Amino acid sequence: MNLILENNALAIICNNPAIEDRAKALAEQMQLPLLDTPAKYLSEPAQVLVVDETGIALQATGRKAPGPIRVDFTAGGANHRRKFGGGKGQMIAKAVGRKGKFAPHVLDATAGLGGDAFVLACLGCRMSLHERSPVVHQLLADGLERGRAWAALNDPELADILARMQLQQTDSLQHLAAFEDAEDKPDVVYLDPMFPERSKSASVKKEMVAFHSLVGKDPDADGLLELALAAAKYRVVVKRPAKAPFLADAQPSYQLQGKSSRFDIYTIKKMPE
Numbered sequence: 001m002n003l004i005l006e007n008n009a010l011a012i013i014c015n016n017p018a019i020e021d022r023a024k025a026l027a028e029q030m031q032l033p034l035l036d037t038p039a040k041y042l043s044e045p046a047q048v049l050v051v052d053e054t055g056i057a058l059q060a061t062g063r064k065a066p067g068p069i070r071v072d073f074t075a076g077g078a079n080h081r082r083k084f085g086g087g088k089g090q091m092i093a094k095a096v097g098r099k100g101k102f103a104p105h106v107l108d109a110t111a112g113l114g115g116d117a118f119v120l121a122c123l124g125c126r127m128s129l130h131e132r133s134p135v136v137h138q139l140l141a142d143g144l145e146r147g148r149a150w151a152a153l154n155d156p157e158l159a160d161i162l163a164r165m166q167l168q169q170t171d172s173l174q175h176l177a178a179f180e181d182a183e184d185k186p187d188v189v190y191l192d193p194m195f196p197e198r199s200k201s202a203s204v205k206k207e208m209v210a211f212h213s214l215v216g217k218d219p220d221a222d223g224l225l226e227l228a229l230a231a232a233k234y235r236v237v238v239k240r241p242a243k244a245p246f247l248a249d250a251q252p253s254y255q256l257q258g259k260s261s262r263f264d265i266y267t268i269k270k271m272p273e
């Protein structure tokens with residue numbers, strides 16, 4: 001699936017000659033036009049990928065557009081949660097079975113911007129991240145690359161965490177099938193597809209509107225559950241908005257309910273502790 005060519009809503013913007021070569025290479029790789037007009041002076045296309053000295057960011061165009069979206073594991077919310085987030089007591093840790101000494105290998109089949117995967121990597125889980133959108137994959141790959149470069153010089157613990165996160169651009173609807181009879185099945189498959197109502201919800205941050213309009217609503221998400229159940233060794237975890245129906249209308253083994261979201265857990269066999 002190529003979202004860029006389908007909606008033709010993106011371009012690459014770079015107005016720093018020092019990194020123009022990088023922007024040109026990215027534009028060629030992603031088959032996007034390269035512009036040098038600042039995003040705030042553009043009304044079309046509706047969103048652009050800005051390449052600057054701090055990396056790659058997704059930015060809505062126009063004067064009143066909210067700030068850019070970029071992946072940053074070294075500061076802000078991700079870093080704060082790493083240090084003060086509640087460790088193994090967090091609902092997501094319980095959902096994937098991260099307790100005691102056992103740290104499961106989790107295949108995150110809908111990686112997005114890597115937020116959930118980072119939380120689990122911080123708790124010692126080895127994370128295989130799969131993301132199909134070329135643009136989202138690019139944002140996350142850039143965040144991981146910058147994070148690794150910074151951590152190598154400044155923060156060995158963060159360097160270890162990011163080394164546990166391996167990203168591939170792939171469609172999990174195809175890739176998960178390969179694990180059905182594999183010997184190296186992931187312990188857990190984690191699914192967090194977009195939910196149709198999310199983009200209308202008041203809880204969606206302004207910045208994330210560009211992400212939602214880019215990725216769409218994952219209308220084929222129901223197909224992931226059966227594949228995930230065949231691919232995982234111990235369990236499949238599905239993150240859903242609190243009141244959303246079950247993925248593929250399938251009743252989970254049990255649920256962990258939070259205020260705005262919940263985890264539906266489909267157990268295959270008992271996990272080690």
Ligand SMILES: C[S@@+](CC[C@H](N)C(=O)[O-])C[C@H]1O[C@@H](n2cnc3c(N)ncnc32)[C@H](O)[C@@H]1O
Binds near residue numbers: 115117221
């Ligand atoms: C709600 S976001 C995931 C957010 C993520 N859990 C986080 O913490 O950042 C859903 C993502 O899943 C991706 N996705 C949906 N279906 C997919 C599939 N079949 N294969 C790979 N990625 C998929 C979408 O492109 C989107 O980036």
